[in-house]
Amino acid sequence: MALPYRQGLFLIRKGYFQLTLRSYAKKIGKVGGAGAQKARMEVETDAQKLLTHCCGANIFLEGSDPEIKPDQEYPEWLWSLRTERGGQDLAELDPNTSAYWKRLSNLTSQRNARVSKRLLKLNAIQHPEDALS
Secondary structure, eight states: OEEEEETTEEEEEETTEEEEEEOOOOOOOOTTTTTOOOOOOOOOOOHHHHHHBOTTOOOSSSSOOOBOOOGGGSOGGGGGOOOSSSOOOGGGSOTTSHHHHHHHHHHHHHHHHHHHHHHHHHHHHHOHHHHHO
């Protein structure tokens, strides 16, 4: 039975014996090759068009960018979306929901990661001889 081991290597296990084989298959380059280049969009500099159109929103080759409508034509929930970074505070969530406990778990794991990173740095400062070996 052959199992993927590493890129280009295969590990074969049969009972107590194992054999590592190297694959010499031809490597395939990136799709599109070296000749493919990203299409660069032109930056709009017309101030009036920037105020009235959503520039860069047109994903088709033909057509133009959509016009920005008045605020009354958009749904009410659009204006209550959270735009700041980070998640909700725990004080805003109800403790009887799964969202509260998921957020609490996420915050706890982030705090534990920060503490363990600081402890590793502190240990390296206090015991520099251990870091060399």
